[in-house]
Amino acid sequence: MQRKVIKAVFPVAGLGTRFLPATKSVPKEIMTLVDRPLIQYAIDEARAAGIKEFIFVTSRGKSALEDYFDTAPELEASLRKKGKEDLLEVLKQTNMESGAIAYIRQHRALGLGHAVWCARRLIANEPFAVILPDDVIAGEKGCLQQMVEAYEETGGCMVAAMEVPHDKAKAYGILDVEKDMGQQVKVKGMVEKPEPGTEPSNLAVIGRYILTPQIMRNLNRMRSGTGGEIQLTDAIADEIAAGRDVYGYRFRGQRFDCGSKAGFLQATVAFGLARDDLRDEFSDYLSELVAMRNAAQ
Numbered sequence: 001m002q003r004k005v006i007k008a009v010f011p012v013a014g015l016g017t018r019f020l021p022a023t024k025s026v027p028k029e030i031m032t033l034v035d036r037p038l039i040q041y042a043i044d045e046a047r048a049a050g051i052k053e054f055i056f057v058t059s060r061g062k063s064a065l066e067d068y069f070d071t072a073p074e075l076e077a078s079l080r081k082k083g084k085e086d087l088l089e090v091l092k093q094t095n096m097e098s099g100a101i102a103y104i105r106q107h108r109a110l111g112l113g114h115a116v117w118c119a120r121r122l123i124a125n126e127p128f129a130v131i132l133p134d135d136v137i138a139g140e141k142g143c144l145q146q147m148v149e150a151y152e153e154t155g156g157c158m159v160a161a162m163e164v165p166h167d168k169a170k171a172y173g174i175l176d177v178e179k180d181m182g183q184q185v186k187v188k189g190m191v192e193k194p195e196p197g198t199e200p201s202n203l204a205v206i207g208r209y210i211l212t213p214q215i216m217r218n219l220n221r222m223r224s225g226t227g228g229e230i231q232l233t234d235a236i237a238d239e240i241a242a243g244r245d246v247y248g249y250r251f252r253g254q255r256f257d258c259g260s261k262a263g264f265l266q267a268t269v270a271f272g273l274a275r276d277d278l279r280d281e282f283s284d285y286l287s288e289l290v291a292m293r294n295a296a297q
């Protein structure tokens with residue numbers, strides 16, 4: 001079985017209702033942390049992991065996302081004329097080799113599993129990665145790269161995993177652990193958004209996956225799961241039931257839930273403080289703000 005992962009699926013069809021009214025006209029994935037859209041972080045992480053083919057599962061109203069990865073001849077010409085080499089360099093991150101990026105429409109919002117299944121013909125018979133751009137992970141080495149390296153040893157399916165407080169387990173896919181090997185766990189079951197108190201552990205799935213093409217065949221069954229949606233978690237759990245290996249990978253890095261407002265704000269602060277050009281001014285401001293708040297209390 002091939003263990004080189006060069007394709008990645010980015011499910012970006014969601015309506016982003018939690019960020020209305022902004023998402024009425026701006027795709028959630030274009031919302032920015034400092035000055036880079038969420039999707040740029042996901043693409044950079046994929047590139048660092050060796051991904052060469054980028055498959056976006058989109059929906060109506062996401063054309064800004066397609067434009068983002070296009071060349072911008074007028075803008076580039078104007079920057080060149082003004083000698084703004086630094087900004088031209090910044091724009092380079094958004095360039096994609098022709099044919100490296102594909103867009104597939106998910107015509108109906110039937111769940112994450114269904115969105116991934118929409119890419120089945122492009123995946124064909126190869127292992128592939130899935131990246132959920134809502135989960136932004138900061139760290140020295142990208143989360144997907146860590147997983148790709150581990151996967152070269154293990155094969156099977158692999159999901160990024162992180163301990164969460166038990167009362168938050170209901171928001172995630174949760175792993176039932178067979179064997180804990182530290183960085184990796186072998187999984188004997190998976191539950192999508194368990195009812196409070198029924199979670200098999202507090203080890204949650206975070207939005208990075210390396211999957212075998214068999215997952216697409218499992219998704220063919222179109223089984224409806226939690227919330228009446230076709231769940232990726234269930235298609236992975238089917239692998240365990242069929243006797244094949246599934247691993248959870250405890251990545252190194254800090255994860256931000258940019259699918260929630262609080263998480264997005266936290267990421268904005270953290271990424272702002274991490275920037276050389278902003279750190280001093282921004283941290284002075286934050287210190288003043290905290291001091292003022294404390295004084296007022």
Ligand code: G1P
Binds near residue numbers: 173174192204232259
């Ligand atoms: C999705 C997955 C879930 C996973 C989560 C990670 O849920 O279905 O298993 O734990 O992403 O962010 P969503 O957040 O889209 O509801």
